[in-house]
Amino acid sequence: MSEMRFSISGRKKGSANSPPAVASPPANVSSPLTTVRVGSPRLQRALGRRSVPLVYDRVFIPSLVIDHTELMLRQHGAAGEEGFGLWAGTLAGGDAFVSTLVIPRVDTVGRLHGVISEETTATVLDELDYFDLVPIVEIHSHPREAFLSPIDAERPMVAVKGFLSVVVPSFGFIDLADVGTWRVYEFHGRDNWLELNESERRRRLVIDPSLMRSE
16 A cells, blocks of 8 residues: 655655755744654654554544643744644554644734644644654634634645544643633645544543652
8 A cells, every 4th residue: 555645735845855844833923832852763764653544533632732731832822823733643553643743934914813724734744754644633712703714615634535623722721631611623635624523532632641649
């Protein structure tokens, strides 16, 4: 089976041994997201994770990924901007296991709305190719109510049936660990999305603890 490839503008040209450039955050979001290592270890991988179809039921998300996503969304929100992220990881046994938060560069359209350009999307997907990671869920914030806008519906980062898009309200200034506050949509084709109701999103999106204390 051929490797999984996701791109809306084609893969960028360049040496097969040269890693693609990492998309940089917006200039006005200057404070570091975290003090932990980012993008390390930087070793190209071929582990076969992308050699399976992009089909999954439940998505298991580590709480540390939730925490860093919440921080990223709030950093953008404090600047009056929508924040965007992509959760990537591994597929196994019909489920998806998130390991990584990818933060793409956001271009602002109008006063508040942000979009991911085709060039940035191609860079992100090249990065995932390099690390042999599977794109699983895109997540972004809205200033007030969470919903899938016409621009959101038209421009998913991964246009593959079954890919999930999460929208959160209030620029992420909510408890992101409460899946009930999310709106979740499943891609079924161009401008064709199925919204998951609360019981279905609680069943399918499971947050696992990254750190447990036992005394």
